[in-house]
Amino acid sequence: MHGYQIIDEPKSNKLSHTTVDPMWPLLGFMLGGPLFSWAWSTLNSFALNSPSRNKELVIIGCAFISFFALYTGVSVLQSNGTINGINPQYINLFIISIELIFCYKIFLMQKESFDIYEYFDGKVATPVFGLFLALFFGKKLEIFAITHLLTGTQ
């Protein structure tokens, strides 16, 4: 007889061994930019395999779309001269704030699932490799994407 499984109990899968504390993908944002952080959160979502997984993936999808939309928008506004007089640091701050909203939202959603995962003695992977990748690869990826988005529409 199979026991009753409560909906939030971890359902292990092939990726479970890659589960990390969602705090690390959030730190990955600071070290390697949003694209890397969201990609890492996507992997973590699949690894945690929680009931909120699909919601998390939708939010991550929205985050990617908004990233591309924001930089494309800035590029368009720059080319018509609409934002020429504005300090670029404020534009950067605006974009980072939007990116952070997604990062925190994903973090808070995954944190709940992770706490339960840990409670059930789920195996937690070391974040060192991810942080290393964020530091040496994430920023390059972000700069590459931003450069193409900003120059692409001009």
Added chain:
Amino acid sequence: MDYNDNSIDNLIEQASQRYRYGDYNGGIEALKVALSIAPNNGVLHSYLSFGLIKQKRIYAAEYEAKLGLELDPNSAYAHYVLGCLLHVKKDYQAALTHLEQATALDPENPSFLEALSAVLLDKGRLEEAKSTLTRALEIAPDDPDVLAKFGDLWLHLNDLNQAQVYYNEALMIEPQHSGSLIGKGHCLLRQGEITESKEHAIWALQQDPNDHDALTLLTNIKARQNAAMGVWWRLNTWLVSGSNTRTILLLITAYIVFRVFAIGLDDAGFETIGSVVSMLWLGIVAYMWVGPVWFNKKLKAELETVTLDKTF
């Protein structure tokens, strides 16, 4: 866990006993066995939800509570559990609706009245909360849960002596009553009796090491003992005291205010002050990262080393 008699009633009784002594893990395990035998039993789902609420597993608790009510729409208990869940989720109006339905279906149940009074208390309807509890006490004068709730009411009103009278009364009836132990622990903490307060938290934790309320009390004690950790705990408690949206908005606002300030200083030619502000910000961020790790380590060490006074 070994279940010799797998009858549903026996398992419910086992769960009930474990819940009563704050062992929600044990209760949930018993109910999982019962649900593997009778997956469409609404009472079992509602009862399971109750344990999950106590463990703060809100997502699963909501699923089970709704399933319980769907399977048994006229069950007072199912309304009661959903009401308790909505109370935890701070959806007070919906919680009141379900708890009022529960009390209408079973007006003589002190637990339902007690839950209703807790929502009324949080809504600031003090007189209604008091009269509801008085009604519960008339029905069950020796019920430690009701007495403890009266204690909570006085604690909420900051009348520590009156609160302790009720907690002590509940503990006379049931010396291991976790709600009263924790409530009394909070009273003692507010009175500066840290050692005694800690003993109450530990006693509750010895019954259930995962008792959320007891852990909260112990964390409050640690925060009181160490100023540096206390700052983090209070800041963190304030940050997460509302919804996730509120937390996110607070964090983003803090970041925007800092950045606008730093950019403004740079623009005005005060680069040195801007650098100092940035360093301060980095310090706060580092503290917010290190704070929880440090706090958890201290708390774990406390749980591993603390022992009860022999006279307790």
